[in-house]
Amino acid sequence: QLQLVESGGGLVQPGGSLTLSCAASKDAVDYDAIGWFRQGPGKGTEGVSCISNSAGSAYYANSVKGRFTISRDNAKNTIYLQMNSLKPEDTAVYYCAVGAWCGEYDYWGQGTQVTVSS
Secondary structure, rough: OEEEHHHHEEEEEEOOOOEEEEEEEHHHHHHOOOEEEEEOOOOOOEEEEEEEEEOEEEEOOOOOOEEEEEEEEOOOOOOEEEEEOHHHHEEEEEEEEEEEOEOOOOOOOOOOEEOOOO
């Protein structure tokens, strides 16, 4: 069974940057799609971004487009989310997930907290 472990969260000031990592316990390359999700305080789960090997494309929520970048390093079995120009509304627990396509995920990480505050 694949396990995913996120890291890189923390406290950052508005306008700052963070890079989240998601390490897979084995070949995440077997899964076409990887995604990042978040759940803010008192909010539901929001899809942040997804990258598909077969489609060769990355997708972003409008709320993060132009600020966040998703990437994967198959050799390292690691998924990244580069977050720039962070805003207080980006405060959330961030989760990574892998699956057959952007829309159906089989495995999830445990989450990492990101807090954007001055």
